[in-house]
Amino acid sequence: MGPAAAAHMPLAAITADDLAAAGADGGAAAGLHSALRRALDARGGDGPAAVWGELSRTVLRPSVPFAVHRMLYYGCYAGFPSATPPAWTPDPEEAVLTNVGRVLEARGREFLGEKYKDPITTFGNFYKFSVENPEAYWKMVFEEMGITFSVEPSCILRENDAYPGGEWLPGAVLNAAANCLTAKPGRNSNDVAIVWRDEGKDSEPLNFVTLEELRKKVCLVANALDALNLAKGSAIAIDMPMNVNAVVIYLAIVLAGYVVVSIADSFAAPAISMRLKISEAKAIFTQDYILRDDKELPLYSRVVEAEAPMAIVIPVRGSMPIKGLRADDLSWEDFLGRIDYTKADNYTAVEQPAYAFTNVLFSSGTTGEPKAIPWTHLTPLKSAADGWCHMDIRRGDVVAWPTNLGWMMGPWLVYASLLNGASMALYNGSPNSSGFAKFVQDAKVTMLGLVPSIARSWKSTDCTAGFDWSTIRCFSSSGEASIVDDYLWLMGRACYKPVIEYCGGTEIGGGFVAGSLLQPQALSAFSTPAMGCNLFILDNNVNPLPQDSVGTGELALDPTFLGASTTLLNADHHEVYFSGMPEWNGKVLRRHGDEFERTAEGYYRAHGRADDTMNLGGIKVSSIEIERICNRVNDAILETAAIGVPPLGGGPEQLTIAVVFKDQSSQVEDLNQLKLAFNTALKKLNPLFKVSSVVVVPSLPRTASNKVMRRVLRKEFTQQSKHSKI
Incomplete structure (x- = not known):
């Protein structure tokens, strides 16, 4: 055998x-x-x-x-x-040391009365407390994170028809960036705020930026920004890799009362141009190049091609002069040279109302114009609170998450780290490398975030072998559905620390469903709604299923949600998120668009976008549910995509499986056997499901934020693509 x-x-x-x-x-x-x-x-x-x-x-x-x-x-x-056996179970002695465990041990009876027993058995009650008692819950969280207001809010939440779900922190005045630059309880200004390393310098010592050094760098840039004489509230774009300079610029823009426009450094000129126009950006920060594997990938030239406004250009190779700047553009040196250096180390933060804009981020925009989503000074509080509760980010932790400021996890990382008194770990290079794996070891990362495709790459190349990841207390995963075997492998790299699955959206600044270190964690599943968030699964008639009941359907959110968007720059916010949605307790629920399942054991499983479903033999099924099974059929498979393809003559959709092999030279002759294996495996899901064809593809089409574009495959297969079919 x-x-x-x-x-x-x-x-x-x-x-x-x-x-x-x-x-x-x-x-x-x-x-x-x-x-x-x-x-x-x-x-x-x-x-x-x-x-x-x-x-x-x-x-x-x-x-x-x-x-x-x-x-x-x-x-x-x-x-x-059950299909969700626990891969990790909390230890009672470790549970009381978590952020939530520590608070519950101190204040559990105050919050929960006689219901309080211990952090693990009472976590579910504490979650319900966070939803039902927002005043007490959020006041406690802000105290724990050391959030300061120049004007205190009159309350945590009040009814206001202008805000779906109510108005958060009415009357509050604050600056999210300023809160990042002050020492948190138990920390001081000499503690490390950022630890970083450049790709190719993997044997050299780590680089550190203390909180005081970060504050001075941010104040320097904030003073230089004011020297540009832009009106306060102007939009200023960042199109850079996520390095120390990018973080400094991000915080400086917010500190000085301007608005960041987040643009991913992978975008081509048309995508850059579209985002600049939508946001009406007045300036843009960028680099001349991006260095990867000693190759210079042009970045400034893309910004020029996008017809960007005034650009401030940072030379990637230190002090080397930048040639060919446009007449109105500035080198980094000239930009900083405009300020009075006798006052450069200090800056008085521009304190603003809680709902003032701080950042414009964009949906991935795979079909048409991307939605422009403004973040306010409230949104960072949501990001950091998720990190505090669900990833257990504590004072002195080291948090790494390979990402970019163009995607929500970039700003999330800034706030979830600094507002919780932790250090950000930034690697200037590809995460799919032994260099990154060594950086995780050397930086003593305690929380490592990723998207599933990174774990898949690490597992395929074994580039983490030989590195000590024992300081990791938990992983976190977002962006796409994960694969059980990949994450079992990942947990094993850190001596079986849990993966906290995390699902949310740019428009809510964090997650609506997640995991917790106080609950058993199952692979590729979520153990709890996010704290303070009430979620619902809709039935086929678009009505909410009874809460805590087993079922599958489109997910909707209670609109009472700290940090969630209330407007879009280029679309009707109500039409996008609320039109046609059912009511619950007198409130119109907020649309999210993902298909979710709640299991009998209380876990949640994601099944992709609600429109990533197909009808097979009259049965509605999600692509991801089928893919989970197909991915495990043969060790030669890297990943699959399940697509419902209508036959040319009409009739029920036929199931096509697109396969990416680990070894691209795998022979087409093997596909007959593979199709048989798929069908055998799928019988356990439903005996009526049958694979009609198997298509070999070199890779799956993805958005820039790494989501599989099944529509592209569906269109290609429907038009009788030239790939081999069986």
Whole structure:
């Protein structure tokens, strides 16, 4: 019996020979088998989760072949009645040290009365408290994060017809950037705010920026911004990689009362131009080049091609002069040279009403013009609060998340780190490399965020091998649906620390559903709605299912949501998010557009956009649900996309599976067998589902924010693409 067949054997049936066949050498296989028997003897009576916890904590080191990890995980849960078995379970002693655990230990009875028992068993009650008692919950969170107001709000939330769900922090005046630049409780100005390293300098010491150094850099740029004589509230774009300069510029724009326009550094000139025009940006910060693998990728030239307004251009190679600037453009040196250096280290923050704009971000815009979504001074509080509660970002932590200021996770990283007294870890290079893996080790990262495709790349190339990630306390994942085996592998790189799945949107500044270090975490699943957020699953008649009931459907949000958008620059906000939505308790629910499932165990699973569904034999099913199964059929598969394709003569949709192989040279002749394997596997989902064709593609089309564009594939396959079909 080979390792693939043995992967789902019950744990008790696994032999030393099975472990050897999975890659453990002879002596190691015997030792692993003995450890397996000891775990079964010690914890077998406590259930499979207890056995898995014992094995993952004491036996499965990163050096053990992943096939062994996989065999033992599936062996633990062979015959398990749920599709969401826990891959990680909280430890009571560690739970009381988390942000939420610490607060509950101190104030649990104040908040919950006699319902309070301990942080783990009472977490669900605390979540309900956050929704039902926003005044007490958010006041506590702001105190924990050390948020300061120049004018205190009259209350946390009040009814106001001008704001869906109510008006947050009425009367408050603050500056989100200024709050990032002050020492948090238990921290001081000499603590590290940013740790960073350039690609190609992986053997050199890390670089550090203290909070005081960051404050001075931000004040310098804020003073220089004022020297441009732009009206306060003007939009100023940033089109740069996420490095120290980009973070400084971002904070300076907000500190000085201007509005950041976020543009991803991967965009071509037309996309840059569109965003500049929508936002009416008056200036743009950029670099001459982006360095990747010693290659100079042009950036300033794209900005020029986009016919951008005045550009401030930073030379990527330090003090080297930039040639060919347009007449109205400024070099970084000339921009900074306009200020009075006797006052450069200080700047009085422009304090603003809570709903004043700080940042314009854009949806990915795969079909037509992207939505321009303004963030206010409230939105950073939502981002940071999610980090405080769900990722447990604490004072002194080190937080890494490969991203860019053009996407919401860039600003999220700034605020979730600095407002919680943690350090940002920035790597100026590709995250799909051993250099990044070493940076995570050297920077002693405690929370590592990513999108699933990065984990898939790490697993495929094994570029993390040999690096010590034991300082990681949790991972977090956002952006697209994850794959169980990929994240089982990922957890194993850090001695089985949990993955906090996180789903939200640019328009809400954070998540609506997530995980928690106080709850068991299942792979590719969410364990709780985000704190302070009430969510609903709609039935086929667009009515909310009873709360806490099992079901699948389009997801909708209670509009009482701190930090959520209330306007769009280039679209009707009400039409986009509220038109045609049902009411609940007198409030119109807010549209999100994702298809979600709530399981019998209380987990949530994402099934992609509501329009990424198909009708197979009269049964509505999401693409992701099918893809989860197909991705596991053969180890040669990197990823799949499930597409419902209407036949040329009309009739029910036919299921086509697009396959990307790890080895691009995989032979087409193997696809007959693969299609048979897909159909066999899908029978467990529904015996009526049948794969009509399998198409080999070199890669899946994606948006710039990494979401699979199934519409592109559907259109291509419908038009009888030239790919080989079986």
